[in-house]
Amino acid sequence: MNAEEVANLCEALSLKENEGLLMSLHSGLKDGGSRRLSLRLAGKLLSVKHVNREAFLSVLPRIWRTVKEFEIEILEGNIFSFTFKEESDRRSVLRGGPWSFDKALLVLEEPTGKGDIREMKFDKVAFWIQIHKVPLLCMTSEIGRFLGSMIGEVKEIDDGGSGDCVGKYIRVRVVVDVTKPLRRMLRVDVLGDGKETNMLLRYERLPDHCYRCGRIGHVVRDCSIVPSSVEPEDYNLMFGSWLRA
Incomplete structure (x- = not known):
């Protein structure tokens, strides 16, 4: 690491301190998020190109045929989040795979911990x-x-x-x-x-x-x-x- 890199690192550290103290979430605040996380799946379509998102959002509910409607959120690229209203719908989707769209495999992950997408391997x-x-x-x-x-x-x-x-x-x-x-x-x-x-x-x-x-x-x-x-x-x-x- 050269002098310039050290200086940049120190600058970043000082800026972080200016943003305030590190705060912890109380357990009670996380209860709602944990319940919602337990009804979620994250999915990635394995393709070297971006898929037609509008078509994917339209077709998927007809493919999965869940008892109750579920929410689909575009996270980034070919990565999506699915939130179900019933645990039984979530289980049936996991058990009914593998799923694919436009010849691309959909890899599903069950979020754990804080549900950080960057930590999911989709493998x-x-x-x-x-x-x-x-x-x-x-x-x-x-x-x-x-x-x-x-x-x-x-x-x-x-x-x-x-x-x-x-x-x-x-x-x-x-x-x-x-x-x-x-x-x-x-x-x-x-x-x-x-x-x-x-x-x-x-x-x-x-x-x-x-x-x-x-x-x-x-x-x-x-x-x-x-x-x-x-x-x-x-x-x-x-x-x-x-x-x-």
């Missing part, structure tokens, strides 16, 4: 994921939960309440880190004999994603990753529409 979304090519030995709820944990935090297993996963695949609801490339498969040594079994993943209600880097929020033409000289021209070989259930 986690729960997807229903189908795990295909699962050996019959592994078609149980317990193993399904283990397989789901290889992807992220498991929220729910679709076993029909029987404890067994019946059908062509295992269906599990998992919290996915949307800042990372999508997982395409699970590599599992089922019998402990060193032989690898590849189980393919399919995401339900998956919005547009990049076929080059595998991340949600942009497509190939907007990808910041420079392609290598050996990269295949057909990006579907790596990621693609086949990841959608």
Whole structure:
């Protein structure tokens, strides 16, 4: 830090002191804000461009179909605040996701603490994921939960309440880190004999994603990753529409 930076810092400190003493809010004053915060969600549409806000504000109530009307506030860019009148409406919106608009994924956050938008990462979304090519030995709820944990935090297993996963695949609801490339498969040594079994993943209600880097929020033409000289021209070989259930 040079002399000029030190001087600027000292000036900022002196100005802050001129604004008065640091005051604390009494707990009683925060009760109303806390109640309202418990009925709120913050959401960010993952897109490299600003979405049509007017269309979003018009369409969303018809998509969510809440029992009572809710308030939508534009905070900044593609970030919005949603305030519900009933906790049951808030829960149904969270449970009914993932949601998207104009091919952009809507990432929802439950505000905590003081609800500072700048501290929200908007990086986690729960997807229903189908795990295909699962050996019959592994078609149980317990193993399904283990397989789901290889992807992220498991929220729910679709076993029909029987404890067994019946059908062509295992269906599990998992919290996915949307800042990372999508997982395409699970590599599992089922019998402990060193032989690898590849189980393919399919995401339900998956919005547009990049076929080059595998991340949600942009497509190939907007990808910041420079392609290598050996990269295949057909990006579907790596990621693609086949990841959608």
